[in-house]
Amino acid sequence: MSNPALSRRAMMRTIAGASVLALGLTACSELDDPEQDGGQATGPGGANGRRFGAEWEKHTRTFMSWPASEDVWGDQLDDVRKDIAGLAAAIGAREPVVLMARPDQEEAAQQACGNDVEVIPLAVDDLWARDTAPIFVEEGGKVKGVDFNFSGWGNKQEHANDAKVSRALLAKYGLDRVETPIVAEGGSFETDGQGTLVLTESSVVNANRNPGMSRDQVEQELKKALGVTKVIWLAGVKGKDITDAHVDCLMRFVAPGVVLLDKAFPGTPADVWSRSADQAKSVLKDATDARGKKIEVIELSQPDPDRITGRGDAFVSSYMNFYIGAKGVYLPRFGDAKADDRAKQIMKDHFPDREIVQVKIDAIASGGGGIHCATHDQPAIG
Template sequence: MSDFTLRRRAEWTPHRRVILAWPGLEGILKDYPEMLAKATQEVSTLAAAIGQFEPVTVVVGAERIEEAQAHFADVNTPFPIETRQFEGSEMDVWTRDFAPVFVIKEGPGSSRNVVGVDYNFNGWGDKYPTPTITEFAKKFLSEENYGWIETSIVTEGGALETDGDGTLLVTESSIVNDNRNPGKSRQEIEDELIRTLGVEKVIWIPGRSGLDSTDCHIDALARFARPGVILVSKANEVKPTDWTVVYEETLEVLSSATDAKGRPFEIIEVEEPDEECFEPPPKGVKGVKGIEEERAVRSYVNYFLPIGGVILPQFGDPAHDAAAIRVAQQVFGEERMIYPVLIEQLPILGGGIHCATQEVPLFP
């Protein structure tokens, strides 16, 4: 029996800082310099946006650290943007997935501190592993002097959505999957999620294995705005595919579910942009997460909640972008400033704003 407990805070609680990453020169974009430059620019824009609300740490491989330092030296924000050199030239941008998941460790006695859970990141089911990102969590915790929490399961931060009040949303396809947890039952995995995140109830949404590079992460599908309120990304397809089915199944599950406190959910849908607004993904791009035979991730619920703000993705569909802002204002407007950020390359690479961030809670 452990003499301590772990608890994951909701994203809307205060943060000490947020971790982002510049893509490395030897990473999956090394043969695509234009995409590398665009991804770097969008992460940098995101860092500047978050810097309006709270401190930011941008991890950068040694081969790009001087470039990063020079760039951010010219960026003026109310809160500091720190560049942090990290060993390895194969850095990726999806810190939500390969960085530690930070939790509060309590006990024994009255002791409390922030520690990181290392969920044994394996490159989204061995699809896109590089040494830099598969070893990132353990090295970062050691170098930054955070406690390290081991676990027997493999998952990513983008697969875990908690309300901080005992409820966790996950997709079965991204965790109960032999490419991450071979031989483990859903109950075994659920027990470990409860232990490492301090939740009381896990709500399983089916998802679809192989539908995208993450096997259908929850953070582009359904997100808590606050306890009892969930924003759902509404599929927008002229010809329905499995994505529409996933959306419909998500609505069905959440409409009949209650949270850990027995409350039914208020569900607010945010329709995705029209695909006709965008050019098809580039042809001939091999080995890059998000591009090979996969739909771009253009989900407005893949937002990030810094202190007092909402960093809301915009994609270049004027009507749907504006509609998403209106929904965000209705949901968050009285307590948070809506800060829209246009992203074009990150969705093509298989993620978005939330995927590129990982927060460290402000505690104690």
């Protein structure tokens, strides 16, 4: 990890949670459910015909990034590269993976990842493709990419190359670029693919990203950029980690109207993170989505911190940071066999047609992130 004081997640045993402060002002009309096999949802987009799809829908490819800099990772660089290579190979065995690497590191990255992964020469600074790649939306029968102006989480880390990733990927694959004045990252957002957006206020309505903008102003820009019709705001936590508390370690949609919510390991002393997660639960269970339907909340406890194999003040032991691939769901394996097995079964209950692939990512997690942070899906149309 680059700097323990600026870790992506500051706590080992609990994660960034938040209470819902406000709900979006408008609701969309009733939408159809997505196909059970992970196909495209059939409901319309927002007022501009744009739609931000759910992660379980069809993918064209998965983007990842090769960790590039000793200045960021220090003596952990070799270990985190092994984790990224293992994760890329696991996903690549089941769907196309494109891994971005600095030109002088391309050959080494290809050798480490194997032939199931396509490595392309594209300068990056770090591995967090979720935050640096564009947010893909569907509009007019085409996939477009919203460029959210990556700023190194508010200029907390070097990002001269990562700031250009979104534009470079869109140009390479011939996709239209959607401009927005908002500064944000992919880990900020969670959607059901049917008009609902959940995010933390702390990571977007923040002077280090969008100075001078109110939450209402940010919300209107997000609706315009992403085509969502309802925004559920989670308060988040400012200044405790480099992301200012992204949503993707707290809660995730696993189906329209159904979310998984992180929960601290039983008996863990309460702190700001666990109290925030409790607040999120108290509001989400009474919230409604863009279709006007109540949201079901299912808690998933973290593993026993005394049984996990990873260590460090920044270690993220939340199961929420999983990735829903085309044929598999990629879930961290932390070393607490009982907790790992329970998490796997919960995922199997919600994704019976996908293989649940557990991946050891101790080096990535020690840097304050997880599998979702390191991956970014490009949706397919048709």
